Amino acid sequence: MTKLLQVDGLYKSFGGVEAVKGVSFDLEEGELLAMIGPNGAGKSTCFNVINGQLTPDRGSVKILGQDTTGMKPHNICALGVGRTFQVTATFPSMTVLENVQMVFLSARGRLSTVHRTVSRLFVEQAMDLLRVVGVESQWARPCGILAYGDLKRVELAMALANRPRLLLMDEPTAGMGIKERLTLMKLIGKIASERAIGVLFTEHDMDVVFAHADRIIVLNHGVLIAQGSPAEVRDNHEVRRIYLGSYAR
């Protein structure tokens, strides 16, 4: 069986700073893989390389067995990759519904359509997704005036709309209250298992990580220092020393 995502020996430096140094890992279908590590460990850089935002100096990324190293983000998206950002990125001048409709339009190759208005295209499908993530009541409001937690959910709906096989979520619950975090992660886990989506996510809140991740990889100074099940990572001596330090006690 081909792996959903295979990252092999990734290197990326900015100027003189080596942000990622030889990171390798992979991801199975339906799996929730958490990438953790202190600030500056190279998590976002990894994400941006996988997503195509950045080109790695060395190493390769394979998605569904296809080498995507150096491909552009819009082409990687077409392979079935959904992405949410650390700082939410939506289309602020469009309504919640229209934001999700855009993904359908893009995924179905309808962006050059001129004989119909957006208000008649993919409305039902988009509303269904909004119901799935729980923001259907906000559908008519522009994203520019939405509360942050709702924006995160809209982003999730957008990431799901092109029927992705792989979800890349950079801090999906950042800026949310603790209760809301757990609900949202539970939702993500449910969607992932129902649709057999692999999810790679970063997270700072260890409660969220250890409660929801199937597997955890730990980065420190751009190096992958440990991986395994939550229990294994929790017991890993090096992780405790370098990363969990204060948390463990």
Add this chain to the structure above:
Amino acid sequence: MGPFIVQFLTGLSNASALFLVAAGLSLIFGVSRVVNMAHGSFYMVGAYVAYFAISWLPKGGFWFWGGILIAAVVVGLLGTVVEVLLLRRIYRAPELFMLMATFAVLLVIQDLALWVFGAEDLLGPRAPGLDGSIQILGALMPEYDIALILIAPLVLVGLWFLLNRTRWGVLVRAATEDREMLAALGVNQKRLFTGVFFLGSFLAGLGGAVQLPKGGADLLMDLNVIAAAFVVVVVGGMGSIPGAFLAALILGELTSFGVLFIPQSTLVMMFFVMAVVLVIRPYGLLGKPEGVEHTVSELAQWPLRKASRKLRVTGAVLAAVLLAFPLFAGSFQLILIGEIAMFALACMSLFFITGPGGMVSFGHAAFFGGGAYAAALFVHHVNTPMELALLLAPTCMALLALVIGWFCVRLSGVYLAMLTLAFAQICWAVVCQWGRFTGGDDGVLGIWPSPWAGNEVIFYYLAIIISGGGILALRYLLFTPFGYAMRACRDSRLRAAAIGIHVRRRQWYSFAVAGMFAGLAGGIYVFSKGSVFPYEMSIPRSFDILLSVLLGGIHSLSGPVVGSAAFIGLEDLISRVHFWRLILGSIFILLVVCFPQGIAGYFSARFAKEPGDQEAGSERSG
């Protein structure tokens, strides 16, 4: 060898004057993000003040240079006044509005200069002690040019010292890097901006004053120098003083030698160089990419709304009035209204890419005038009937826009705008110079509608239907996936790419559509006028279109129509009056200060009733 060296040195002295103006412009942009259209006016005022100061002061070398310094200081103070009274009020408005404000200042200063200094071109006084020439290998070189060559490096060193070795300079550089951070650190931005404006204007005044013995003073200096100064700043990289120096040297030499080979090519050559540089190095020779897209984030707060009931009714009434108009209007009014409609279509096409598309074009007249020329040339050379010409004009302009757009969508913000300006200038030059095919300055005459449309009432209806149809088509397009995809790219490039949108390609297509509709407007326009001249493709024409769009407001779909009606109406009303630029400029200034969202934008915000609008408003101010 001698003439060659002299030509080289002349290039250096040209570069010197260019650098002084460009350095001030770059400094002001770097810190305050104001694209100062009035900078050329400061240069012109510098030349005039120097002339009067020098003729009033006693003779002698000391007093001559004293007069030049006085002129620079006076202009510096003038810049300070403009900053404190006008710009300071609108720093929070979109960048484009500041552009409009400074353009208004340019208009006001044009007329004030005419009033204060008189219409006569002034011959500059000779510099005492430097009024001879020296021999270089048998060729003559004016002594004053040698002095000019020395001034630029002196100013560069002085600026370097000021920016790198003083506390104030450190703050200026910090503000160029990151304004918000500097404000967060508690630096008084107001005083800093005013200081920078003084320095920038001082340099412009100095530039105008020192070139006085060489070029004299006249009322066209402002527009002539501002185009060149922008090219220098953009080629060098906006905000970079060393970049401006480098670019001034390159362009000064190029124009100096270019004159030898292709005499009328100087300005076009500069724009050509700029186009090449921007394609290879999108942020200029020594410039850095913009960290944040300012305009875009601001614009993105404005949702697109379907026409409200009220607007539909207004539109229907307007359409009815326009259709019934020939019943009670004379032929003059019919022509005027027809031209407003065509102009409104051109404005709508610019609005299409500027507002919802987030791509500002400073050279939209290339497509408007280009459409007019395309139609005219088909009629003139191969006797194409009007109906076919009206199809060919937009087709040709769509193709032209595909070519120009391919380069332009690689850039964003001011750089994109300047590249469109460069291409427009190149197109304009081609039309001017290729006299055998295009008629050159004499234009193309005798382009009349087909016999069935020759009647002025029928032609009026034709103009209204084509222009109105075009405007409605563009408006409709904004509500289709095509328009939404374009808007998505403006709202968030990051998100657009992440959901699989090819950002550049969407922008490219949109650019072509805008060019096509502008070409349609130009095509029908030429049949209304009966002739076309290079002016229709020139920079002032591009600014007419841009100003109308801004006047109406870039946040409102009806903005372009309101704006162009207001613009043509105003022009028609006051262009027969003396000092009409002063009046027009003052109106613009008033509008910018009172209605920072444009006329239509103001009314739609003022009378908005939906709850969403209120929230959008409070969000913005928060």
